[in-house]
Amino acid sequence: MPRLRREGPDPDDFLPLPRDTFDVLVSLADRDRHGYAILQDIAERTDGRIRLSPSTLYAVIKRLLESELIEELSERPDPAHDDERRRYYRLTRLGRHVAESEAARLTRLLADARASGLVPKRR
Amino acid sequence: MPVTRAERRVRALFGAVLHLYPASYRDEYGREMTLVLIDRLRDEHNAAVRVAVFLGAIASILADAPKQHALVLTQDLRLALRLIRRERWFATVAIGTVALGIALSTAVFSVGKSLLVDALPYREAERATMVWVTNPRQGFDRDFTSYPRLLAWREHSQLIETFAAYTFRQAVVTGIGDPEQLRVVRATPEFFPVIYSEPVVGRVFSATEEQTAVVVLGHGLWQRKFGGQRSAVGQTLRLDSIPYTIIGVLPPSFQFPERDVDAWVPLQPSADERRSGAFWLRTVARLKHGVSLAQAQQEMTAIAARLGAERLEDRELGVALVGLRDEIAGPFKSALVMLTAAVLGVLAIACVNVAGMLTARGAARRREVAIRTALGASRRRVVRQLLTEAVMLFVLGGALGVTLGSVLLRLLVRAAPQTLSWLRDVSLDGPMLAVALGTAALTGVVFGVFPSWRGAAADVAEVVASGVKGAGRGGLSQRFRWALVVSQIAIATIVVSAASLSLRSLVQAQRVDVGFELDHVLTARVELPRTKYPEAAARQQFFDRLLERARALPGVTGAAAGSSVLLGRLPNSSSFTIEGRPETIQQPLTFDIVTPDFFRVLQVPLLRGRFFSDRDTADGQRVAIINATAAKTHWPNEDPLGKRFKFGDPADDVPWLTVVGIVADTRRAGVDHPVFTESYQPSTQGTRSMTVLLRTAGEPTAVAPALRAVVRELDQDQPLARVAALNQLIDNQTAARRFNTWLLGAFGAAAIALTAIGLYSLLAYLVALRRHEIAVRLAIGGTPSHVLGLIVRNVAWVVGIGMSLGLAGALTAARSMRGLLFGIEPWDPLSQAVTIALLCAVAVAAAWIPARRAMRVDPATVLRME
Numbered sequence: 008m009p010r011l012r013r014e015g016p017d018p019d020d021f022l023p024l025p026r027d028t029f030d031v032l033v034s035l036a037d038r039d040r041h042g043y044a045i046l047q048d049i050a051e052r053t054d055g056r057i058r059l060s061p062s063t064l065y066a067v068i069k070r071l072l073e074s075e076l077i078e079e080l081s082e083r084p085d086p087a088h089d090d091e092r093r094r095y096y097r098l099t100r101l102g103r104h105v106a107e108s109e110a111a112r113l114t115r116l117l118a119d120a121r122a123s124g125l126v127p128k129r130r
Numbered sequence: 131m132p133v134t135r136a137e138r139r140v141r142a143l144f145g146a147v148l149h150l151y152p153a154s155y156r157d158e159y160g161r162e163m164t165l166v167l168i169d170r171l172r173d174e175h176n177a178a179v180r181v182a183v184f185l186g187a188i189a190s191i192l193a194d195a196p197k198q199h200a201l202v203l204t205q206d207l208r209l210a211l212r213l214i215r216r217e218r219w220f221a222t223v224a225i226g227t228v229a230l231g232i233a234l235s236t237a238v239f240s241v242g243k244s245l246l247v248d249a250l251p252y253r254e255a256e257r258a259t260m261v262w263v264t265n266p267r268q269g270f271d272r273d274f275t276s277y278p279r280l281l282a283w284r285e286h287s288q289l290i291e292t293f294a295a296y297t298f299r300q301a302v303v304t305g306i307g308d309p310e311q312l313r314v315v316r317a318t319p320e321f322f323p324v325i326y327s328e329p330v331v332g333r334v335f336s337a338t339e340e341q342t343a344v345v346v347l348g349h350g351l352w353q354r355k356f357g358g359q360r361s362a363v364g365q366t367l368r369l370d371s372i373p374y375t376i377i378g379v380l381p382p383s384f385q386f387p388e389r390d391v392d393a394w395v396p397l398q399p400s401a402d403e404r405r406s407g408a409f410w411l412r413t414v415a416r417l418k419h420g421v422s423l424a425q426a427q428q429e430m431t432a433i434a435a436r437l438g439a440e441r442l443e444d445r446e447l448g449v450a451l452v453g454l455r456d457e458i459a460g461p462f463k464s465a466l467v468m469l470t471a472a473v474l475g476v477l478a479i480a481c482v483n484v485a486g487m488l489t490a491r492g493a494a495r496r497r498e499v500a501i502r503t504a505l506g507a508s509r510r511r512v513v514r515q516l517l518t519e520a521v522m523l524f525v526l527g528g529a530l531g532v533t534l535g536s537v538l539l540r541l542l543v544r545a546a547p548q549t550l551s552w553l554r555d556v557s558l559d560g561p562m563l564a565v566a567l568g569t570a571a572l573t574g575v576v577f578g579v580f581p582s583w584r585g586a587a588a589d590v591a592e593v594v595a596s597g598v599k600g601a602g603r604g605g606l607s608q609r610f611r612w613a614l615v616v617s618q619i620a621i622a623t624i625v626v627s628a629a630s631l632s633l634r635s636l637v638q639a640q641r642v643d644v645g646f647e648l649d650h651v652l653t654a655r656v657e658l659p660r661t662k663y664p665e666a667a668a669r670q671q672f673f674d675r676l677l678e679r680a681r682a683l684p685g686v687t688g689a690a691a692g693s694s695v696l697l698g699r700l701p702n703s704s705s706f707t708i709e710g711r712p713e714t715i716q717q718p719l720t721f722d723i724v725t726p727d728f729f730r731v732l733q734v735p736l737l738r739g740r741f742f743s744d745r746d747t748a749d750g751q752r753v754a755i756i757n758a759t760a761a762k763t764h765w766p767n768e769d770p771l772g773k774r775f776k777f778g779d780p781a782d783d784v785p786w787l788t789v790v791g792i793v794a795d796t797r798r799a800g801v802d803h804p805v806f807t808e809s810y811q812p813s814t815q816g817t818r819s820m821t822v823l824l825r826t827a828g829e830p831t832a833v834a835p836a837l838r839a840v841v842r843e844l845d846q847d848q849p850l851a852r853v854a855a856l857n858q859l860i861d862n863q864t865a866a867r868r869f870n871t872w873l874l875g876a877f878g879a880a881a882i883a884l885t886a887i888g889l890y891s892l893l894a895y896l897v898a899l900r901r902h903e904i905a906v907r908l909a910i911g912g913t914p915s916h917v918l919g920l921i922v923r924n925v926a927w928v929v930g931i932g933m934s935l936g937l938a939g940a941l942t943a944a945r946s947m948r949g950l951l952f953g954i955e956p957w958d959p960l961s962q963a964v965t966i967a968l969l970c971a972v973a974v975a976a977a978w979i980p981a982r983r984a985m986r987v988d989p990a991t992v993l994r995m996e
Contacts, residue, residue: 061162065162
């Protein structure tokens with residue numbers, strides 16, 4: 008059977024993702040957010056253990072924009088509740104696929120760790 | 131939310147730190163980062179934590195900024211490389227041009243630095259100075275001294291710690307391998323305290339060894355005769371049959387007073403030498419701590435004046451102190467400065483060429499740049515990109531140039547004549563490499579900025595609307611390029627003018643009539659060891675037999691000998707007294723001992739009187755022959771024939787010499803030397819050293835083996851030194867001048883070639899730009915000759931202005947290279963005419979192809995395409 012040419016890059020090419028990158032993708036998975044909202048989301052999910060500095064955050068954002076895993080929104084999603092100066096970011100289709108692939112990879116890793124008794128099995 | 135004062139401060143501080151980022155990155159994300167930081171600080175209620183957050187943000191920028199710079203640079207470099215691949219011709223010419231400029235300058239600068247800047251390999255060499263006797267009235271600026279004068283200097287000087295004197299001597303080494311003639315320095319025991327470097331093995335001689343037969347070997351002789359064995363120290367070296375104990379070996383870097391000295395022995399002056407007023411010793415001295423050369427010079431001038439007042443023989447004599455570096459670099463300094471200036475000119479032309487090319491391309495790329503700017507790229511970002519391209523071209527050119535430079539330097543060293551043998555020690559210099567590469571990068575920045583800035587300033591609407599044909603019509607860009615080409619032509623004119631002056635000087639020098647016939651003469655030096663031939667009669671007999679047998683050799687038509695080395699060092703000379711005149715004449719008269727056939731073999735014409743003959747013996751009347759200049763100078767209104775003179779003072783117990791002949795003047799020391807006042811005496815005293823001269827029917831060097839055989843028959847331990855054809859010797863004299871000329875010529879050629887490229891590319895570019903205009907002119911009735919006239923006018927203007935500026939510069943340059951000229955004035959019309967003709971020819975050649983292209987423009991095709 009002839010192989011179909013894939014459209015765009017393979018999500019697996021991006022794996023494994025650096026921790027910061029994955030965190031940003033995860034926080035954009037359920038909704039579009041601006042920079043500080045991403046930061047807050049990550050801090051909440053990690054009980055304040057991970058607080059990215061502004062420069063780290065935007066270095067990640069720049070990389071993600073360049074590899075087209077996220078995009079900048081031209082309109083603000085919720086004009087009533089925010090500051091017009093802020094830029095909002097959204098996961099692209101590719102970005103979602105990459106995040107999913109990374110999540111699947113991590114799940115497999117966790118399953119492997121469970122199987123070998125490193126992690127207590129879920130009841 | 132209102133902005134507090136604290137927040138304003140945070141913003142200001144944070145904003146300042148953001149400047150560490152590349153501008154494009156800062157423009158894109160700086161504001162966002164600040165907002166995020168402010169939000170974060172507002173959410174934090176604990177003051178200490180707020181401070182920690184702020185400091186963390188700063189630290190994070192410090193870590194991230196270099197990464198962002200690296201990313202941008204990588205991107206720029208990738209783009210630049212892609213561009214170089216796309217515009218292969220442009221890149222090749224640009225890189226090649228820079229490489230040529232860098233290669234030439236690195237090579238020449240390395241030579242210059244090694245000679246003029248690098249430390250000399252002697253302990254505290256800056257305190258060492260040569261002490262020369264001067265006689266301003268006679269025009270001698272570097273004469274030797276006598277032993278009594280050396281002692282007087284020592285006695286009077288307070289500022290000079292040590293005076294050492296030395297002289298050269300040829301000695302035959304026997305007993306180890308083949309007998310060999312060595313170049314030996316006889317030096318007073320103070321020699322090594324003045325010029326010291328650590329011996330490789332053993333020691334050097336000390337103050338207590340003035341009369342001891344010890345010898346210090348040069349590195350070359352040690353390798354040659356002892357295979358570099360340390361056990362050589364303590365062995366015996368027989369010089370002229372006298373045993374000397376080897377006490378040490380000097381390192382290869384020890385090259386004082388000259389390269390290729392074989393051995394150093396204590397002076398051991400004889401009683402005669404201690405008394406003699408003859409000028410035979412060279413002096414090198416060591417200044418006391420903290421004494422400057424100028425102070426010492428002042429003191430020595432005073433001492434010379436005092437001695438001149440006290441002693442007749444010191445009247446009119448001065449003293450010149452010449453620092454060691456000036457002494458070594460002196461003869462080459464002006465040539466090197468000239469070459470350095472020429473190479474700088476070539477480098478400037480090369481850089482200007484590339485600058486012009488970048489400007490043209492910058493103009494041609496206005497469209498691309500304008501569009502990129504319109505699409506949102508910041509002006510700074512675009513400039514940075516263009517700059518990276520320019521710097522990359524220069525750096526690649528620089529790297530290639532350095533490689534080429536080291537090859538060039540090796541070629542230069544190999545091509546250098548024997549007289550420039552110190553060149554062998556020169557290698558490509560590390561700091562010079564750094565400077566060359568730095569220059570390349572800096573030039574890239576400077577010449578990259580202008581075209582780039584203009585490129586990025588382009589107004590997109592105007593540029594895009596004007597289409598291809600309008601690209602680069604910016605008046606400033608064209609004017610700038612014209613200015614560049616004018617400056618190139620000016621610089622090329624200066625370099626070419628220097629080269630043609632140098633060439634003319636060479637031709638003049640080679641044309642000088644030395645006053646004797648150079649072709650078909652073989653010369654060789656024979657130095658009989660004092661110990662083996664203590665008796666004058668034995669020496670006389672040796673030379674009589676040698677000449678007799680040489681005359682009988684096939685192919686030899688005449689044989690003679692003279693005591694001086696022809697075309698070599700200055701002849702011996704002395705003050706003298708004319709019979710009937712009360713005062714000693716201080717202007718030195720040279721003295722030579724010659725065999726009767728000397729003038730016939732050299733074909734020096736007899737003007738009056740007679741040559742020497744076999745009747746002129748030691749027992750008969752003592753006779754002399756003088757040259758025309760001596761006759762004119764010392765017997766201006768009388769007939770010198772039959773007049774008597776003697777060397778030294780009237781009271782000296784030396785025989786009177788009767789003038790029996792006057793010969794024509796010769797430049798016996800070489801083309802660069804003046805005609806001396808000369809005298810000759812017949813060979814009756816059995817001189818120890820003679821230069822044998824054989825006139826041959828064919829190639830002179832073909833007779834050399836036969837002459838060697840004759841010498842060996844007479845004494846098998848006696849070597850023959852400096853065997854050479856006389857015309858070869860004169861060639862050697864002009865070798866350094868030829869080498870300079872050759873180098874300047876090469877630089878001139880490079881300058882011309884680069885200028886031609888510059889002019890060609892400018893014209894080609896203009897013709898391409900004006901195709902439309904040319905087509906219209908042709909379509910409305912203009913003829914191809916009108917078009918040609920248009921281009922010729924352009925070229926004539928630019929070449930005319932460039933050359934006028936250049937000639938003005940060339941005259942200034944020529945005045946400063948006066949010392950290097952020979953027999954011509956700096957404004958030598960022939961040289962300047964050649965320069966002008968050459969540059970005009972090059973301009974025509976460079977304009978030819980673009981002009982033809984313009985004349986062949988087909989209006990129909992061009993206008994239809996539009």
